[in-house]
Amino acid sequence: MVPACQEELNEKAMTPRIAVLVPCYNEEAAIAKVVRDFREALPGAVIYVYDNNSKDQTRARAREAGAVVRSELRQGKGNVVRRMFADIEADIYVLVDGDDTYDAGASPRMIRSAIENGADLLTARRIHTEAAAYRAGHVLGNRMLTGLTALLFNVRLTDMLSGYRVFSRRFVKSFPFTAEGFGIETELTVHAVRLMMPMAEMDTRYKERPEGSVSKLNTWRDGFRILWTITYLVREERPLIFFSCIFALLALASLVTGAPVVTEYLQTGLVPRLPTAVLATGLMLLAFLALMAGLILDTVTRGRWEQKRMAYLSIPGPLDLTPP
Numbered sequence: 001m002v003p004a005c006q007e008e009l010n011e012k013a014m015t016p017r018i019a020v021l022v023p024c025y026n027e028e029a030a031i032a033k034v035v036r037d038f039r040e041a042l043p044g045a046v047i048y049v050y051d052n053n054s055k056d057q058t059r060a061r062a063r064e065a066g067a068v069v070r071s072e073l074r075q076g077k078g079n080v081v082r083r084m085f086a087d088i089e090a091d092i093y094v095l096v097d098g099d100d101t102y103d104a105g106a107s108p109r110m111i112r113s114a115i116e117n118g119a120d121l122l123t124a125r126r127i128h129t130e131a132a133a134y135r136a137g138h139v140l141g142n143r144m145l146t147g148l149t150a151l152l153f154n155v156r157l158t159d160m161l162s163g164y165r166v167f168s169r170r171f172v173k174s175f176p177f178t179a180e181g182f183g184i185e186t187e188l189t190v191h192a193v194r195l196m197m198p199m200a201e202m203d204t205r206y207k208e209r210p211e212g213s214v215s216k217l218n219t220w221r222d223g224f225r226i227l228w229t230i231t232y233l234v235r236e237e238r239p240l241i242f243f244s245c246i247f248a249l250l251a252l253a254s255l256v257t258g259a260p261v262v263t264e265y266l267q268t269g270l271v272p273r274l275p276t277a278v279l280a281t282g283l284m285l286l287a288f289l290a291l292m293a294g295l296i297l298d299t300v301t302r303g304r305w306e307q308k309r310m311a312y313l314s315i316p317g318p319l320d321l322t323p324p
Helices: 004-014 031-041 058-065 077-087 104-116 136-153 184-194 219-237 239-268 274-313
Strands: 018-024 046-051 068-071 092-095 121-128 165-168 199-206
Touching: 018 031, 018 058, 018 077, 031 046, 031 058, 031 104, 046 058, 046 077, 058 068, 077 092, 077 184, 092 104, 104 121, 104 165, 104 199, 121 184, 136 184, 136 219, 184 219, 219 239, 219 274, 239 274
Parallel strands: 018 046, 018 092, 046 068, 121 199
Antiparallel strands: 092 165, 121 165
């Protein structure tokens, strides 16, 4: 018969370590409630608040509420998340914004679903019932950017820019990302897709910010930054598509420029516009150089993908946390 103390030790050994990661910038109006809500929803989790050069009392409020408070001096959400992923050791990671717009009560359900389904990434799909919670510009921008990413990377998520997610340890520790700002959400999703990780989505309530809390997201500025991140990721992860587009543009310009010269030559046997002919030839040469670059880099990217995939598979997955 197993002693009671041994049973308790075995139970603790099977309990996954959960870390709640809260990147923050000037959220003194909301951060204390976020910490309290997650402490109540996940009593065994450690709540980490990483402050990003706040000018208000964010750090003090988070510490008073019971969070582990640390700082990241490089500005930008991507820099904060990068530091969190590097510093914190856990089996399950819950990433959430510090503005109290997400439902902390949904986190146990999200974690349980991720573990039971072996999902390395579970994204909270925002369901908003308050008109002020989700501005029309943000809704449109989210749909456009999510649709573009779905087209380019075959992403099957409907809310790619959600700031509320659950990650496995092998996702976090195999994620070499470069985004510094709000492009981090895009890079998180593309990383999971490119490594063929099990992914899931779950509906959660999305509410309005509390009074005194101001959104840091600028619809146009950050929308263009996310679009630039998507372009960068296409170049890095799908170079054949990226350089094929350049090839098509240059080849089209060459054909449009050179067509009159060819027509005139066929009619008269003369090439009176030599500079135009040289330009058309140069554009076509550049087009084929771009195509060759895409073919070569596609092979290199394949090798990089295989290395990242092997690093990912070397880390235990979420199904290993399921009790026998």
